[in-house]
Amino acid sequence: MANSCLWLICLFSLMLGHGVLQLEASHIVYDNLKTLQPATANPTYRTSYHFQPPKNWMNDPNGPMIYKGLYHFFYQYNPNGAAWGNIVWAHSTSKDLxxxxxHDPAIYPSQEAADINxxxxxxxxxxxxxxxxxxYTGIDPKNSQVQNLAMPKNLSDPHLIEWVKSPNNPLMAPTTVNKINASSFRDPTTAWIGPDGRWRVIIGSKINRRGLAILYRSKDFVHWIKAKHPLHSAKDTGMWECPDFFPVSINNQSGLDTSMIGLGIKHVLKLSLDDTKHDYYTVGTYNLVKDIYIPDKGSVDNDSGLRYDYGKFYASKTFYDSAKKRRVLWGWINESLSETDFVKxxxxxxxxxxxxxxxxxSGKQLLQWPIVEIESLRQKQVKLPSTVLKKGSVQEVLGVTAAQADVEISFEVKEFDKAEVLDPSWTNPQLLCSRKGASVKGGVGPFGLLVLASKHLQEYTCSFL
Structure with missing residues (x-):
């Protein structure tokens, strides 16, 4: 705990909180996929808690869902190397996330007219x-972005190993009539049913610098008709990638099926901005009569708006977990490395x-927390009693030996009379922190953690608040 403008830094080898487990990420690989992997992969910086395949390039999360008690996760993947390219839908299943x-890739280029590229x-x-x-978005022989349908071959198989593409593909495509930009038309959302019984889906696009969530409707999920107007658009935001549109309850923390509408419900529109590689979202109202989304007053509709995460976090995707009545969020973390380093x-x-x-x-923003299942990995708990730290002091946390750890820590600053007055121009925390640096002292900080620290603090990684 802290009084007045005390500055506290908790130093630890890597763990403070509830526990630690030394392990490699659990990801069993079938033998028939081994030939698709490079010969070696450096495990030095691989994670234990996060999802990642044993080798190669991975990006956007795709199609997460639960089916017959199994969680399914699909993702953009290069089976031939650690750089982007040769993209397929890789597929994994889990009982606990x-x-x-x-498993074998669920979708890979195979239809000449729909996704061959x-x-x-x-x-x-x-x-x-x-x-x-x-x-899903396919790249056709002309390198146009088109939208396609695939369904499981065998619904009795809980693992959904085989998928069959619709012979009607592509179902949605740019034409001279609909005036859709063929190079900016991608990433369909989870579809939802309106009160008229028709399915709806949105696809990210742009016209010049105006971002678009193009709306399509269908009676049978195969034949889709473009609406006269987008579900939503915003000027000067550029290309909208990986849109996500879903309802949230005003009254409780339970998740809602994507087609839920009615009283006590707001909607969230999340967009991934191709220009900045940031995800941002707004909270608002879905007008069922006009089939448009309207952000609430004060919900900023551009890159200065609310984000799930101010670190590396992009192309995020949610799904409704019907087994536990919750909405679960996935997001891709891309390291700041060169392609050469990735391959190496x-x-x-x-x-x-x-x-x-x-x-x-408040109804103005979303809250989030790691899924409770992550706690099953915690072992060898290390605790630090509540401590008052004086300005400039360092409290070392002993007993941590793991290379990776799960941390829960809370700080309390009891007096804020010396805190800086909030500047209205501070709308981008990520940009502000990049200009200031972690060691800049303020009225009540910095305070936080030093991790991977050497004995005399010649080297460490800052994690300040």
Whole structure:
């Protein structure tokens, strides 16, 4: 705990909180996939808590869902190397969102007219009768971005190993009539049913610098008609990638099925900005009559708006976990390395720890927390009693020996009379922190953690608040 403008830094080898487990990420690989992997991969900086394949390039999360008691996770993956390219939909299943079994790729380029040049991002929708379906972006022979459908070959298989593409693909495509930009038309969302019984889906796009969430409707999930107007758009935001549109409850933390509408419900529109590689979201109202989304007053509709995360976090995707009545968030973490370094280490990219997501009581922003299942990995608990630290002091946490750790820590500053007055121009915390640096002293800080620290603090990594 802290009084007045005390500055506290907790130094630890890597762990403070509830526990630690020394392990490699649990990801079993079938033998028939080994030939697709590079010969070696450097494990030095691989994670233990986050999802990642054993080797190669990974980016956007695709089509997460639960089916017959199994969680399914699909993702953009290069089976041939650690740089982006040759993209397929890799596929893994889990009983707990923590320990994963890898399967053959679910979708890969195979349809000449629809995806022969790439199978890019998309989403899963559970159709009536508990039937999963994928809508995804394919790259056709002209390198135009088009939207395709794939469904499981065998619904009795809980692992959903084989997927069959619709012979009608592509279902949605740019034309001279609809005036869609063929190079900016991608990443369909999970679809939802309106009160008229028609399915709806949005696809990211742009016209000049105006970002668009293009709306399509369908009676049968195969034949889609473009709406006259987008679900939403915003000027000067550039290309909208990986949109996500879902309802949230005003009254409690329970998640809602994507098609839920009615009283006590708001909606969230999340967008991934291709220009800045940031995800931002707004909270607002879905007008069922006009089929448009309207952000609430004060919900900033551009890159200065609310984000799930101010670190490396992009192309995020949520799904409704019907088993535990929660909405779960996935997001891609891309390291700041060159392509040469990716290839050298033999792997690239991890997925952020899945998070439960719900609306704050104010109704103005979302709250999130790592899924409770992550606690099953905690062992050898190390605790630090509540401590008052004086300005400039360092409290070392002993007993931590793991290379990776899960940390829970809280700080309390009892007096804020010396805190800086909030400047209205401080709308971008990430930019502000990059200009200031972690060691800049303020009225009540910095305080936080030093990790991977040497004995006399010649080297360490800052994690200040």
């Amino acid at each position: 923590i320990n994963w079994v890898s 790439g199978c890019w991002s998309g989403s899963a929708t559970i159709l009536p009768g508990d039937k999963p379906a994928f809508l 280490q033999g792997w690239a990219g991890v997925q952020a720890i899945p998070r439960s997501l719900w609306l704050d009581r």
